[in-house]
Amino acid sequence: xxxxxxxxxxxxxxxxxxxxxxxxxxxxxxxxxxxxxxxxxxxxxxxxxxxxxxxxxxxxxxxxxxxxxxxxxxxxxxxxxxxxxxxxxxxxxxxxxxxxxxxxxxxxxxxxxxxxxxxxxxxxxxxxxxxxxxxxxxxxxxxxxxxxxxxxxxxxxxxxxxxxxxxxxxxxxxxxxxxxxxxxxxxxxxxxxxxxxxxxxxxxxxxxxxxxxxxxxxxxxxxxxxxxxxxxxxxxxxxxxxxxxxxxxxxxxxxxxxxxxxxxxxxxxxxxxxxxxxxx
Ligand code: SF4
Ligand code: SF4
Numbered sequence: 001x002x003x004x005x006x007x008x009x010x011x012x013x014x015x016x017x018x019x020x021x022x023x024x025x026x027x028x029x030x031x032x033x034x035x036x037x038x039x040x041x042x043x044x045x046x047x048x049x050x051x052x053x054x055x056x057x058x059x060x061x062x063x064x065x066x067x068x069x070x071x072x073x074x075x076x077x078x079x080x081x082x083x084x085x086x087x088x089x090x091x092x093x094x095x096x097x098x099x100x101x102x103x104x105x106x107x108x109x110x111x112x113x114x115x116x117x118x119x120x121x122x123x124x125x126x127x128x129x130x131x132x133x134x135x136x137x138x139x140x141x142x143x144x145x146x147x148x149x150x151x152x153x154x155x156x157x158x159x160x161x162x163x164x165x166x167x168x169x170x171x172x173x174x175x176x177x178x179x180x181x182x183x184x185x186x187x188x189x190x191x192x193x194x195x196x197x198x199x200x201x202x203x204x205x206x207x208x209x210x211x212x213x214x215x216x217x218x219x220x221x222x223x224x225x226x227x228x229x230x231x232x233x234x235x236x237x238x239x240x241x242x243x244x245x246x247x248x249x250x251x252x253x254x255x256x257x258x259x260x261x262x263x264x265x266x267x268x269x270x271x272x273x274x275x276x277x278x279x280x
Pocket of ligand 1: 115116117118119122123124125141157158159160161162163174229
């Protein structure tokens, strides 16, 4: 996920060409000033400002809960996601690395399913010079592939390494919580296919949803809580040694958060203390 030489080459070329065309310095201020709005138009009619797939499901706040005690590392989710979303070979919208924990002879293996966290405060949005990434009112962070020019700013800004350069579309790509499925009332492909029953998906604003009720009943963890991104992918049984041990750095957070619908109240769940996390 660090980016291949080919990906870096594509990004470098696009940055160079974009700079020649626009003459715009790639500073945060320059980017913000140059950022077009969705109302300026897109060639993808499904993502016109105001279209249901652009706005999302108002009043909902989608989230995922992953119980690491149940993940068996089978990669069924990884494969299902690739088929569902036509993810090119060598790239992943979700992936399940395995890690060794502890010191010999007291060691064990753990699996850590990863994906875009659909953060409450996504640091990927503010840095996008093309206005190609946005947050729906149900919290899903999306990319308009017709607007993305592949500069890679968001890839660098994401502290969770969740984005990659798609060598086929030549745009940035990532998990979308399978909006093409959830907008039809289906589960994301990774949840549907999870052999261990480790992944749950639901609406944080619906107290009856499986995720909301599970979050009320037990302490949970998120990756890199100190980034301030407020991930909406929660974990049960996440070892403290893995929680912050991911590549990437926090950068900006998005001003778009305030216009991104009705956030679920944080008080509904209890982030585990280190001691609780180690004893789940
Ligand atoms: Fe997803 Fe990263 Fe953006 Fe968070 S910052 S919404 S993890 S791409
Ligand atoms: Fe783990 Fe479920 Fe993915 Fe298998 S399908 S690797 S059990 S999260």
